[in-house]
Structures are given as structure tokens and as C-alpha cells.
Amino acid sequence: MGLTSLERRECRERIKNFLGRSIKVGVITDQTGALSFVGIANANVAKMVIHDINAKGGLLGRQIDLCLEDSATTDSAAEAKATKLVQQDQVDVIFGGIYSSTRQAIKGPAVVKGRKLYIYPEQYEGQECDPLIFCTGPVPAQQVDPLIPWLMQ
Numbered sequence: 001m002g003l004t005s006l007e008r009r010e011c012r013e014r015i016k017n018f019l020g021r022s023i024k025v026g027v028i029t030d031q032t033g034a035l036s037f038v039g040i041a042n043a044n045v046a047k048m049v050i051h052d053i054n055a056k057g058g059l060l061g062r063q064i065d066l067c068l069e070d071s072a073t074t075d076s077a078a079e080a081k082a083t084k085l086v087q088q089d090q091v092d093v094i095f096g097g098i099y100s101s102t103r104q105a106i107k108g109p110a111v112v113k114g115r116k117l118y119i120y121p122e123q124y125e126g127q128e129c130d131p132l133i134f135c136t137g138p139v140p141a142q143q144v145d146p147l148i149p150w151l152m153q
Helices: 005-020 036-055 075-087 100-113 140-144 147-152
Strands: 023-029 064-070 093-096 117-120 133-135
Touching: 023 036, 023 075, 036 064, 064 075, 075 093, 075 100, 093 100, 100 117, 100 133, 140 147
Parallel strands: 023 064, 023 093, 093 117, 117 133
Antiparallel strands: none
16 A cells, blocks of 8 residues: 555655754763763764764765763763753764663663664673664673783793
């Protein structure tokens, strides 16, 4: 069964609105607290990269809006910031988290409830399996395998 002319028109309008808006990227990083030395650097890199991408015309012709949040090196703050990014800011994707416990805190509101793409860029223990979570850091085997031969020498 095909779409009615009204449904086709509504679909075209939704696509037009989607393609015309910016891409909202949420970044949750520890700008205060014990890991602020890492989080501030992460925040600065996010600002620099997004500025560079936007200066070159954006991503597929769309500008990127950065929504930067401070997790204050606590899991409860990270969870609250993820909830805000999903519900209020309506981001398209979330990056962030340094500790595995922070990843789990962000995962609830971002992935389980919010169904948003979540990119966790730190090393981790493995065993994370969700089509909306991309863990880009190495797992222990990737870190230890090159080390053992070197130690044996």
C-alpha cells in the first residue's frame, strides 16, 4: 500500500527540515574535578575541531552545533548532563566519558532512554554491545599484546 499525497508531502517537508538544520553534537567532559586536566583538553579539542569543520562548510553541507557539558568528574553529574543533552538540547550524538562507570552513567539517558548515538573515545574493558554505542578506544588485549613481546626481550 502506497503513501497518500498528504503523507508524501509531509515526508518531503520533514526531510527538508532535517537537511536544513544543523547537527547537534553533545560533549560531556570533566571540566572540573579530579580529571579536569584531561576534560579541559577534551573540551578544547572539541571546540577546535568543530570550528574547523564549520569553517570548511560543515559536515555534508550542514553546520555543527556544539553543546558542551561539564560532568565534574562524577557519574551522577554525567548522567544528569546526558539527560539534559537528550531532552532539552535534543542532540543528535553524544561524545564523552573517561571512566567506564561514567560511560554506564551516560549510557542510560543517552542510549537506553534517548536512543541517541553515543561515542565513547576512551580505552575500556570490552563487553559493550549496543548498536548505538561506538567504543573507539583499545580493549586490554590490544594494549597488552604489543607489550608482552617487548617485555620478553
